[in-house]
Amino acid sequence: MKVVAPARAVTEVDGLSGRRYRATDGIYEMSPRDGRALVQAGGFLPSLAGATSRAFGYRCPADGFGSFFVTCSRCGGTCEKE
Numbered sequence: 821m822k823v824v825a826p827a828r829a830v831t832e833v834d835g836l837s838g839r840r841y842r843a844t845d846g847i848y849e850m851s852p853r854d855g856r857a858l859v860q861a862g863g864f865l866p867s868l869a870g871a872t873s874r875a876f877g878y879r880c881p882a883d884g885f886g887s888f889f890v891t892c893s894r895c896g897g898t899c900e901k902e
């Protein structure tokens with residue numbers, strides 16, 4: 821299952837199973853058990869994250885890409901806080 825990271829600074833999380841997950845663009849691909857645990861800890865399901873671009877917090881001034889990170893994952897530019 822996919823789980824959206826609870827905070828933009830979070831790029832790694834340990835699941836209940838002891839497995840370590842790395843986020844890709846703020847999304848974790850986790851086992852159902854670990855995913856549910858992360859949701860309870862503050863993560864959320866992509867289907868519930870309707871306004872993802874607003875939740876991400878950064879936007880690239882060069883191409884308008886909404887980003888979870890300061891560095892634009894599309895062009896590598898520096899994003900500004902929304």
Ligand SMILES: [Zn+2]
Pocket residue numbers: 880881882883884885892893894895896897
């Ligand atoms: Zn960009």
